Amino acid sequence: MPKIAFLACPATLPGSPTRRPDAFEHDLQIGALRDGLGGLAEVTEIDWRAPLEELTGFDLAWLGTPWDYTEAKDEFLARLGELEAARVIVCNPLAVVRWNADKLYLKELAQRGAVTIPTLWPERAGPADVFAAFDHFGTDRVVVKRRVGAGAIGQDSFTRAAPPPADWRIDQPAMIQPFIPAIQREGELSFIFVDGALSHALLKQATGGDYRIQSLYGGTETPLDPAPANRAAAEAVMALLPFAQPPLYARIDMVRLDDGQLAVIEAELIEPYLYPEQGPGFGPMLAEAMLRRLA
Ligand SMILES: Nc1ncnc2c1ncn2[C@@H]1O[C@H](COP(=O)(O)OP(=O)(O)O)[C@@H](O)[C@H]1O
Numbered sequence: 435m436p437k438i439a440f441l442a443c444p445a446t447l448p449g450s451p452t453r454r455p456d457a458f459e460h461d462l463q464i465g466a467l468r469d470g471l472g473g474l475a476e477v478t479e480i481d482w483r484a485p486l487e488e489l490t491g492f493d494l495a496w497l498g499t500p501w502d503y504t505e506a507k508d509e510f511l512a513r514l515g516e517l518e519a520a521r522v523i524v525c526n527p528l529a530v531v532r533w534n535a536d537k538l539y540l541k542e543l544a545q546r547g548a549v550t551i552p553t554l555w556p557e558r559a560g561p562a563d564v565f566a567a568f569d570h571f572g573t574d575r576v577v578v579k580r581r582v583g584a585g586a587i588g589q590d591s592f593t594r595a596a597p598p599p600a601d602w603r604i605d606q607p608a609m610i611q612p613f614i615p616a617i618q619r620e621g622e623l624s625f626i627f628v629d630g631a632l633s634h635a636l637l638k639q640a641t642g643g644d645y646r647i648q649s650l651y652g653g654t655e656t657p658l659d660p661a662p663a664n665r666a667a668a669e670a671v672m673a674l675l676p677f678a679q680p681p682l683y684a685r686i687d688m689v690r691l692d693d694g695q696l697a698v699i700e701a702e703l704i705e706p707y708l709y710p711e712q713g714p715g716f717g718p719m720l721a722e723a724m725l726r727r728l729a
């Protein structure tokens with residue numbers, strides 16, 4: 435029977451003392467895969483930093499919930515390289531992960547014609563960069579993010595009325611965007627694709643005045659039957675990915691700009707949460723796609 439590794443980390447593995455409160459996503463995601471497979475392959479959850487010889491015994495490694503890779507990107511990429519060298523099918527593959535691990539890929543998507551949020555890319559952002567961004571975008575509020583990041587960690591939002599303190603600095607290559615107000619009105623739309631085909635969509639909304647839609651900050655999710663134009667906008671982003679084959683899984687996150695167009699906020703190809711609860715057909719669809727790769 436084929437053996438699938440669900441790569442995880444101490445923040446997500448069951449029983450781990452440092453398990454994060456939102457690690458229930460890990461359980462739901464692995465549960466969807468196991469149910470979808472119906473016993474046709476064996477799934478094991480395992481730390482991506484486990485001894486290599488333990489990992490090379492698997493036929494396929496799904497980048498399930500290795501959430502701490504953003505703090506150790508090079509080590510993570512090296513590990514995926516080792517797995518591919520040992521002929522483990524890595525999903526998504528190293529080449530896709532390497533491209534997607536730095537949000538600079540959004541610049542490339544914009545150059546290829548995708549609708550994106552206007553962005554400045556300072557290597558080390560300080561207060562002067564934030565003030566320059568207010569002027570550049572003609573806005574009173576911006577969001578500063580790490581280029582390599584997830585879960586809104588290390589992210590800040592500043593207004594002209596509440597600017598960064600003089601000693602504020604972001605310690606990593608950064609990106610600055612105008613604050614998009616639709617995030618708090620409409621929310622963020624997510625489209626989940628398997629082998630390039632839409633599985634399901636959902637709407638993620640923030641609560642309590644927050645602008646971050648992640649469950650960690652109280653965000654909620656609702657299944658969405660997307661309007662044809664919205665679906666087409668997500669499919670257009672998929673079509674612009676610079677890979678010969680569509681990735682096994684992808685989550686396209688979008689937010690509406692003031693002109694009404696949906697802009698891609700992230701094209702998540704590494705370890706996105708794929709919201710199986712909002713897509714009952716997702717587990718079987720993913721399982722079928724994995725079994726095709728294993729055949
Ligand atoms: N330009 C923006 N305007 C408004 N909200 C934003 C903007 N960029 C990010 N956010 C909010 O912050 C969250 C996290 O940002 P995101 O770009 O998705 O990075 P990541 O999920 O990788 O940390 C988004 O889901 C959204 O709620």
Ligand SMILES: [Mg+2]
Nearest residue numbers: 585586687700
């Ligand atoms: Mg995000």
